Amino acid sequence: MKRREFITLMGGAATVWPLASIAQRSERMHRIGVLETISAELNATNFEALRKGLRDLGYMEGQNLTIEYRSADGQFERFPHLAEELVRAQVDVIVTRGTPAVFAAKNATMTIPVVMAASGEPLATGIIPGLARPGGNVTGLSAFTNELIPKRIELLNIAVPNINRIAFLQNMSNPVASPQWEELNSAARSLQIEPLLLDVRESEDVVRAFETAGTQRVSALAVGNDTVTHANR
Numbered sequence: 001m002k003r004r005e006f007i008t009l010m011g012g013a014a015t016v017w018p019l020a021s022i023a024q025r026s027e028r029m030h031r032i033g034v035l036e037t038i039s040a041e042l043n044a045t046n047f048e049a050l051r052k053g054l055r056d057l058g059y060m061e062g063q064n065l066t067i068e069y070r071s072a073d074g075q076f077e078r079f080p081h082l083a084e085e086l087v088r089a090q091v092d093v094i095v096t097r098g099t100p101a102v103f104a105a106k107n108a109t110m111t112i113p114v115v116m117a118a119s120g121e122p123l124a125t126g127i128i129p130g131l132a133r134p135g136g137n138v139t140g141l142s143a144f145t146n147e148l149i150p151k152r153i154e155l156l157n158i159a160v161p162n163i164n165r166i167a168f169l170q171n172m173s174n175p176v177a178s179p180q181w182e183e184l185n186s187a188a189r190s191l192q193i194e195p196l197l198l199d200v201r202e203s204e205d206v207v208r209a210f211e212t213a214g215t216q217r218v219s220a221l222a223v224g225n226d227t228v229t230h231a232n233r
Contacts (some may be wrong), residue, residue: 008049030059032093033086033112034069035079035101037227043071043162046117072101074203074231076171079104087112096140098227099176102127106138116140120176120225146179150187156220157191164231167196169209170224180224192221206232 033053040047047069051061068089070082083104086094094105098119105114106127119127120143128134131142157163168184172178181197188195196216198209206228207225213221223229 013048028036028063029066031065031066031089032066033089033091034067035083035086035094035096035105036069036071036115037072037074037098037230038100039071040069041154072227072231074228076100076173076227080107082109098230099125099127099174099223100227102138103175106136110137112137114138114140116142119145120145121179124179125175143225145176148185149180149183149222152222153184153193155189155190156222157193163193165194165196165218166217166220166222167198167209167213167216168220168222168224169198169200169206169229171201171226171228172197172199173201174224174226177226183221200228200232202228203232
């Protein structure tokens with residue numbers, strides 16, 4: 001599969017290639033590796049959208065396409081092993097979601113193209129050297145989560161007046177978590193709202209976090225987008 005074709009598909013561009021010409025270039029079996037935070041069943045809507053987009057470009061599973069799906073199932077420490085599996089499977093491209101997955105794929109290969117379906121602050125975390133020219137074998141979509149946090153807290157404060165304490169539920173081992181917490185902490189205090197950090201690194205931590213939120217009389221909850229929170233949503 002041509003790298004430009006796949007990136008255009010992931011970006012939702014309107015360009016359409018004639019299926020006949022694509023079929024001529026797609027006689028061999030292409031292999032796409034998907035490195036996800038959750039199972040294909042829980043991720044059915046997104047996964048089917050990817051399949052449909054590929055079908056629209058002339059790539060049919062079982063005919064000229066194989067998709068190797070790997071899920072960390074909420075355990076981010078599994079990403080390096082899963083990324084290595086995809087490299088051994090000799091996939092043509094790896095699609096990732098989330099910053100830990102991108103790091104794992106980048107560390108596993110310097111030659112296979114890696115497409116970030118979403119990554120929080122890839123420039124700030126050092127995944128890529130520049131947004132306009134990412135270089136290397138990593139490209140895709142960037143989520144500007146840090147810049148959005150203050151506005152979200154502001155809108156929440158307007159929608160739900162009299163919030164006095166807000167908790168941030170996030171896996172703090174995620175590279176994007178610390179700057180997110182700093183943004184939330186600053187934004188909350190500027191509105192006279194007390195911030196509380198709830199660090200969740202395993203599924204078992206989520207239950208304890210909500211118990212803490214209850215005993216601490218938390219008025220609102222901000223949930224970070226991470227493997228653990230996504231798998232236990």
